Amino acid sequence: MEEKIEEILRKVKIPSFEDSNHKRRLKAFLLEKYPLEEERYKRIFLWKRRIFALSSLIAVFLLSFYLLFPQYNIALAKRVAQKDPEIKQLVSQGANFNDVRIADHKAFLVISPPEEIIIPSQLPEIPVKTEGGIINEKKFPVLVEIDLKKKKVLAKEEVFPQDIVSQDDLRIARKIIEENKEIPVSLQRGEVRINIPASQIKLEKKGNKFEPVIYPRKLEVFYQIPPAQWRGEIDLENKKVVNIRLINK
Amino acid sequence: MKDLEEEKQLVERAKSDPEAFSILYERYYSPIFSYILKRTANIETAEDITSIVFLKVLKNIWRFQWEGISFSSWIYRIATNEIANFYRKKKKIIFLEEIKELRSNSDPLGEILRAQEELERNEEFLDLHRKISQLPVKYQEVIYLRYFENKKIKEICEILGKREGTVKSLLHRAIKKLRKLFN
Numbered sequence: 001m002e003e004k005i006e007e008i009l010r011k012v013k014i015p016s017f018e019d020s021n022h023k024r025r026l027k028a029f030l031l032e033k034y035p036l037e038e039e040r041y042k043r044i045f046l047w048k049r050r051i052f053a054l055s056s057l058i059a060v061f062l063l064s065f066y067l068l069f070p071q072y073n074i075a076l077a078k079r080v081a082q083k084d085p086e087i088k089q090l091v092s093q094g095a096n097f098n099d100v101r102i103a104d105h106k107a108f109l110v111i112s113p114p115e116e117i118i119i120p121s122q123l124p125e126i127p128v129k130t131e132g133g134i135i136n137e138k139k140f141p142v143l144v145e146i147d148l149k150k151k152k153v154l155a156k157e158e159v160f161p162q163d164i165v166s167q168d169d170l171r172i173a174r175k176i177i178e179e180n181k182e183i184p185v186s187l188q189r190g191e192v193r194i195n196i197p198a199s200q201i202k203l204e205k206k207g208n209k210f211e212p213v214i215y216p217r218k219l220e221v222f223y224q225i226p227p228a229q230w231r232g233e234i235d236l237e238n239k240k241v242v243n244i245r246l247i248n249k
Numbered sequence: 250m251k252d253l254e255e256e257k258q259l260v261e262r263a264k265s266d267p268e269a270f271s272i273l274y275e276r277y278y279s280p281i282f283s284y285i286l287k288r289t290a291n292i293e294t295a296e297d298i299t300s301i302v303f304l305k306v307l308k309n310i311w312r313f314q315w316e317g318i319s320f321s322s323w324i325y326r327i328a329t330n331e332i333a334n335f336y337r338k339k340k341k342i343i344f345l346e347e348i349k350e351l352r353s354n355s356d357p358l359g360e361i362l363r364a365q366e367e368l369e370r371n372e373e374f375l376d377l378h379r380k381i382s383q384l385p386v387k388y389q390e391v392i393y394l395r396y397f398e399n400k401k402i403k404e405i406c407e408i409l410g411k412r413e414g415t416v417k418s419l420l421h422r423a424i425k426k427l428r429k430l431f432n
Contacts, residue, residue, distance in 0.1 A: 002424050002425065012373055015287075015368050017286065017368060019364065023282075027278075030304070031271060037307050038265070041312075
């Protein structure tokens with residue numbers, strides 16, 4: 001039956017008609033319109049090109065402003081910092097630029113030593129800050145402030161463990177270690193040392209300044225029963241010790 | 250293939266040369282008018298829709314790019330869309346201001362009326378047209394393009410902007426539905 005329908009469709013006599021009058025009038029009408037339409041298209045095309053050029057310009061501007069400009073400023077800040085002899089020396093001894101922040105034509109950098117920063121168990125013994133140059137011997141991070149316009153180092157100061165880890169945090173860390181049931185008692189009896197992982201020292205905006213903080217908020221913990229040594233992480237957020245592993249038999 | 254290449258060049262020329270545009274017009278007026286006439290079975294309506302189609306061709310030819318669709322399929326697509334608009338608006342034609350002006354110069358009482366009378370003598374076609382008109386527009390489109398315009402499936406795909414499988418399935422269902430109407 002379907003074939004029959006197709007046959008009907010194929011064989012039906014289709015009327016053919018053409019109004020030559022309409023064809024002629026329409027052609028004349030279209031040809032009369034042609035120059036106007038061509039003009040209109042050219043105008044639209046021109047505007048499209050202008051809009052495209054303008055948007056490209058805006059895109060380039062935004063790209064440089066948000067992507068390239070900060071990168072340029074970061075590179076500039078590092079360059080200026082390394083002109084300072086003390087910073088240059090630190091970098092040559094393995095110190096890293098941990099974090100760089102830009103604000104109001106100023107750059108704030110935190111440079112940290114290659115090794116972890118040991119928090120002495122007796123905090124009062126931590127050296128007090130002195131006026132002037134960098135006093136520690138590559139042991140503590142350094143916070144540097146740079147004027148990007150004048151391309152010069154405005155200030156540099158040593159960051160002591162107590163600037164990064166508060167007494168409260170340290171107390172919490174100790175409590176976490178003591179209360180952790182997963183740690184074998186034998187380990188707890190050994191020597192326990194808490195360190196700040198150098199690579200985790202970042203900058204955080206506080207008011208008009210940037211201050212060093214640990215991010216993520218994790219400290220390193222070392223358990224020692226000589227000659228064996230274990231390393232773990234104290235997660236201050238979740239209040240637990242994680243990833244304990246033997247690092248030295 | 251050679252014809253296609255020649256038409257490609259003609260279309261490009263038509264973007265800056267009214268003479269080339271008029272060659273394209275001469276080439277496509279009859280098939281497009283005939284297609285619309287078969288779809289609407291009304292001469293006046295077919296003329297009006299044809300006018301709209303060619304005005305749209307003129308307005309958009311500068312934007313036409315021969316990519317994935319031939320000029321022929323493009324112009325059939327415009328016509329198909331305009332016919333669909335006509336049915337969607339319950340057989341009312343939404344005139345562009347320019348076309349109104351063109352229409353007022355026509356002679357409906359003369360040639361058109363005579364032609365309409367002649368058309369109405371095609372009983373067999375009109376009966377079939379009435380049956381097909383009862384189908385949803387999507388089925389009407391594939392039937393007219395395949396059986397009355399003798400378009401290949403690939404061309405129908407280009408005109409309707411649908412995949413081959415969809416067109417084949419639409420055709421199959423259209424014939425099935427039409428068979429029910431015959432019964």
